[in-house]
Amino acid sequence: MDIVVILLTVAGLLFFFATTVGLLRFPDFYSRMHAAGKGDTLSSLLMLLALALYNFHEANLANLLVAIKILLIVVFIFMASPTATHAITDAAFESGVKPWTKEPEEKS
Amino acid sequence: MIWQLDLSILTLIVICAFATIMVKDLLSAAIIFGAYSFLMCLLWTEMGAVDVAFTEASVGAGVSTVLFIAAIYQTTRKVGVRKSGRLLTKAVALVATLITGLVLLIAEADFPGFANPFTPASLHLSPYYITQTLHDTNVPNIVTSVLADYRGFDTMFETAVIFTAGLAVIAILRRFKKEDRCDIPGPYVISEAHPDTIIRFIARQLVPFIQLFALYVVAHGHHSPGGGFQGGVILGASFILLAISFDFKMVLGIMSERLNILLGNIGVLLYAGIGFLCLLLGANFLDYSILSKVLPATDTIMARSHGMLGIEIGVAIAVMAIVISIYFNIVSRGKYDKGL
């Protein structure tokens, strides 16, 4: 059981690291939004799953309730975080943020 | 007290605080202040103060940021650039700040140590609460029992202060006549916001569950972190979510201004009314043990627990109504026609 928890947490941390690198290095708002919206949600889901499993090491009712509550947070983040991503991207498009295009090569 | 986490979160908080002051854009400063509030709540949780953290999360990081954004929407986003002040003014300000800081640091040296078990508060007061709460009031959450029972008078005035804040906002901002009596023009709107199907759908699905969760927080405040304030603020935040995803008029149709003020009054009256009921029955003001005469099949200890639940419900109703009222007034500039 501990191995699964450690694996899931490390996977969540890896995705969050990728999210952060994407936030810093992508050239454009919309690509950064890809990184932030998707990577953030997935890493949160993985880490919360790991923590729900970690609390379930003794199988009694109180631990089951806590694990169900953590899964409730997972469901909520799964519903709300993509909606927030959509809201920000829609606001940026309405405000006129231009996507980044590659400059056309002038030579030859 | 995990020192590694303490240090890292404190670093983040200091950077957020600097960023809030230095950024030359009020909207960005308000948003970074929201992040500062989130991290501050995390620090308090890590120190073990979960009720304070819950209140900071709901009030500071949630509603306060939305109210800032609503105020910036109605006024300006530019930081007022003054001509640079004279050097003497800045020097005097710096000296005054340094002197105040030094005085505070010297006074702090006289305080007892951070977790010293021999301070008067830890020797005489805390052991009484820790040992006697469950025996006196049958409520496991010591913070709730101190807030609502042992120091219930203070909490009643806190609720009255919240109510007064709502009244002050109404008195300053609310305009009943049709014509505008001030010279400040409206915000620079290019077009009305188009109705967004995804946000409307998600908001409509989520709001019942958010309200159910808020009621759970109010009712479960005896056994877990929570209570009246936090539940009331989350209830108000659910209405704010409806107002920002749908139209402002739609939420006015659900929770009209008259009903809102009535609910605010009912909340404070419920709190003071329970205290007055105890007075009528023959005990002190807000002494809930006498309520066992009125409530069926409770002894004096359970009556205190039920009295606490009653006043928490009153606080929740009052806080919800005032949060909604302040948001309505700020975001529509008192005219209640359209908002964020």
Place this chain on the structure above:
Amino acid sequence: MDSFLIATGVAICLLLLLTLHRTIHGPTAIDRIMAVNVIGTKTTILLVIIGSIYHRVDMFVDIALAYALLNFIVTVAASRYFHHSKNLTSRGYGYRFKGGDD
């Protein structure tokens, strides 16, 4: 297992430091809204991690749920500002006097 959770918490805080760089240096306000959304979600995770370190998760889960809720509400409210007001930077659409030009 406790030390592993503390190490995870410190790692998340370090990565949040990098996210703060985007918060401070984001050229427009919308970049900052996006970065604060990430900070809010990660704070929820940190809350449950702190609860697991203290072996009292049942207290901290309610706060984590409230956090996720309020993060969502603040992000949607902040982006609604841009639906109405269309200013990406704060180049002074402040007090607009009646009769002024665009």
